[in-house]
């Protein structure tokens with residue numbers, strides 16, 4: 459029995475029906491397999507409710523519940539040298555998110571992986587060999603039917619897409635380190651909505667990020683939990699290093715980052731102890747090193763927290779650097795140089 463990304467009691471049509479109902483006129487694009495090459499269009503493609511279509515044809519109703527309420531979920535991995543990273547782990551995490559939200563995408567995990575690979579393969583010719591993609595899976599509970607609708611699609615809305623990584627924009631972070639600001643907005647507690655699920659509703663994190671960026675447009679927000687301990691940022695997990703021990707917030711208060719897990723495994727391999735812990739701002743201010751992890755950044759050193767330099771303010775610190783080197787070895791791709799090669803001369 460294939461593992462279904464399923465949840466009970468959500469009625470929906472099959473994808474066979476979906477395919478018929480949502481068929482869009484085919485337009486040629488080099489990224490669509492078998493498409494005519496006579497066109498000069500260089501448009502990425504996306505999987506959209508059963509078909510691979512040019513991105514501009516993946517159109518979603520304003521009655522879609524993810525647009526109306528953020529009633530949807532997503533996951534996102536990246537490629538390293540055009541090879542996808544831990545797709546099974548990302549889809550397993552996505553499966554848990556969808557089960558928690560009781561959203562049924564009507565696809566198995568294997569189908570989700572296969573379609574992700576197909577979309578990636580179709581889009582790879584559109585970037586050069588030094589660039590890479592985020593590969594994202596997005597599922598909404600679907601479109602609200604209000605009666606008299608011309609919009610015929612029913613059931614979950616499923617999109618699988620590729621987004622070029624913002625390598626140049628983020629390159630300076632690998633030279634200078636990240637400036638973290640702790641906003642007054644607290645991370646949604648697990649009692650309200652589990653942060654372990656990767657919801658399409660990022661408003662809590664966005665409100666924190668807006669506040670941080672009002673102080674410093676280049677800053678990254680890292681929100682505290684309701685107890686005043688560090689939780690996470692808009693797309694990143696938080697780590698400190700003190701006296702040779704790595705600390706990171708407890709798993710029930712944060713998304714289980716795949717990069718977080720990778721770093722914890724690499725640290726164990728290097729013999730560096732890692733503890734899931736309560737970390738308050740005092741702990742961060744007196745830490746020897748602070749770093750963030752995320753799919754795109756992998757690991758990036760933090761220079762300041764609330765304007766206070768971490769140690770002497772130079773990044774990465776020795777343990778952060780050792781983990782970055784181990785991460786590069788693990789993925790067999792020098793993503794640090796991929797960023798730093800894009801620094802302005």
Ligand SMILES: Cc1ncc(COP(=O)(O)O)c(C=O)c1O
Pocket residue numbers: 534663690691692693694695712713714715716717718751752753754
């Ligand atoms: C809220 C949140 N925390 C942490 C992360 C980091 O997770 P990952 O390492 O899987 O990218 C993300 C990534 O998108 C996120 O959205």
